[in-house]
Amino acid sequence: MTETTTDTLLAVNGLTTRFFTEEGVSRAVEEVSFQIPRGGTVALVGESGCGKTVTALSILRLVPDPPGRIVAGAVHLDGTDLLTLPGDAMRRVRGNRISMIFQEPMTSLNPVFTVGDQVLEALLLHTDVDRAEGRRRTVDMLRKVGIPDPERRLDEYPHQMSGGMRQRVMIAISLVCGPELLIADEPTTALDVTIQAQILDLLRDLQADLGMSVLLITHDLGVVAEMARHVAVMYLGRIVEEADIRDLFDRPLHPYTVGLFRSRPTLQHRERLASIPGLVPSPMAVPSGCSFHPRCPLSDGERCVRERPPLETKHAAHSVACWHADRVAEVRDRGEGLYET
Amino acid sequence: MTDGRTTRVATSVTPGGEPAGPPRTYGSIVWGQLKKRPSAMVSLAFIVLLALAAILAPFIGGEVPIRWVEGGEASWPIFRCLTNGEYVAMVAFLLGALLPITIRLVRPGAEQVGASPMLRALAIHAAVLAVVAGLLFGMREPERSYGFYLERADEAETAWFPLIAYPRNPGFSELPFKEQPPSWLGWLAPESYPPGSWAHPLGTGRIGDDVLIRILYGARTALNIGFVAVGISLAIGVLLGAISGNFGGWVDLVLMRVAEIVMSIPRLILIIIMITVIPERWIPPIWTVVLVLGVTGWTGTYRLMRAELFRIRGEDYMTAARALGVRTGRLLIRHAIPNGLAPILVGATFGIAGAVFLEVTLAFLGLVQTPSWGMMLNDGRQHLEYWWLWVTSGSAIFLTVFAYNLLGEGIRDAIDPRLRI
16 A cells, blocks of 8 residues: 555644534534545544544534534645535535445444445436446445355345445445545444454555545554554544654654553553543543643643643654653653553 | 344344345335234235225126126126226226236346336336326216116116125115115015025115115225325325424424424314315315315324434434435435334324224214215114114224224234244
8 A cells, every 4th residue: 555646635624523512512523634645544543532433524524413513624625625515516525535434334224225225326326327337336346345246145135244244335335436535434343353354454455446545533553553654643622643653653752642552452561451540521521721631641730731732743744732742752762651550 | 123123133144144035125024024913914804805895896786787788789887887986996906916926027127227126016006007097087988877777677688787786876766675684684574585685685774775885885985084094194294204303403393393283183173164164066075084184194103203213313324325425305215214114104004093983983973975884873873773784884894993903003013023923
């Protein structure tokens, strides 16, 4: 998966999405900015509820309104701002130029239609093919995503397929129109480990084949390592660190990123897992200053509480939003852990 | 319903994950479940037979012969006298019965292009019915003179009369036969019939009318009202419910208030007022009843569909469809409504039973002058000693409503995954 061109396909700038509920305003996505290069893969990483999925839905303008609303920012696809596009034009983007696959293959296919129908619908919506030609292309697409005997399985209903097969169908549906960008929202979370590897391989192969960009949303750092070149770590709706994959894995600069890496098991260090203390605060009541300060081992109790650190570029393509990023590096260089085990 | 999906996965996929047999649609699964319930199947058979008898009423009882040979000249008078509506009903019934065959015929062609064979067959049949109806009403004028065939029966060389050769609308000549018990009980009225005669299997009424013929024509009214009124209310209820549940907010608020207002209208009284207010030559009273029942009866369907939509709109496949660029109207009609139709079907079956009841009530009160079981029941009420008048019409009402309720219950159980057998 080499990037042939380095120009930007999708540029998200200062995207802010909030949910206005009766209990208060939930700040799901705050001033999120990132770029996806043409043909490249960017991963959004973070715990559940950190705003990854809402970011994806905001790009497609599918945030349920009410209560959700995109209050600020811009999403440029090839120079066009999607957020100001009229509804009709936006519909032509969805499923055609940008498509999305979801976490739950068990529930994201409509139970009352055959899988062939659902692939065909995407084709008929965005292209001028007739049903016979569409049927042929559907069979081709299903074969491409590795569904055996597609001529027959085409007429099956989702409930007759296994989770892995359904996720392949989802991928077929989202790729049949040849999108420029695929948003994969936790594409393997609901699947068995062996199936996960198959689906990731498939996604990589198809990406190389079709030359599309991928926005990968996941909490699984293993998946990130396998798929992405560039990673953005989100915490409570904000990007707290952004770097190339090697850089991030070798030299994380945000205490939260360090904590994320420390809380996953490895074979080298068979010791107790370190967890980040405390719970993720509610996006209704985001802490002042650096929103990670209540859980951060490096919090100084003053500046961290008062002022929010900006996302600053430390060195080539590595940005971090932390007042004490240098100390994170120091601690690591001394070979000590940031978190207690 | 989510339970239903998982249960279906469990029932139709073998442990290896390979699909068992040909694709099974939700409909075929429910039908399979329904077939295992004797009460529902008997009820369905009863309703189908009743409908068939109602459609073929002129062949079962009446004064127009099926075949008439006079002076060496053969004719088929009944086919000249059948109304266009009767022909359309017969064709519709026939097409309905032939639907499984058409589905099998169009299956290969439809699968070639990934279309639903069921929908294709339905479309073909609907088109045929529309053409037939158009041709009939456009070109054919049914014969209105009944030609006094019964009186002239002796003049014919051959006369094939309906099973009960007796006028549908009796005149003076039939008056002597009034209020006779069922003829096969000939020993009850030996002066009228020889014992064991089948001339009037269910006896005669107050003006010498044959009770069986009236039961058959009453069935037409009952079934008509049930289907049309429930059809209207289903269409309104499903559409408004889907809109209300999908959009929520003030749309839902307004529609729900409208539904509550409609729910608080006393239907019987509204019908009585409408019949009185609307002149008969504008809309015949029976159609006023149908319209009012349809326009006021949608609230149950509406609330069911609205609740279903609240569930469905949060489903992942709806977000997935939106992410594909499906527009709202198509999203509602193609993706949301089919997923919420199962409970509606149950409500509709019970709704038909309710509509039959209301029509009977109105006729019993003498508000509608259409052949009706309710009217017969009222006739019988005045002369309790002529028991065959109220026993027959009462049984017809009871059995029909009972059959619809049993069928509705059967469908409800069939779509309930916890009651799978």
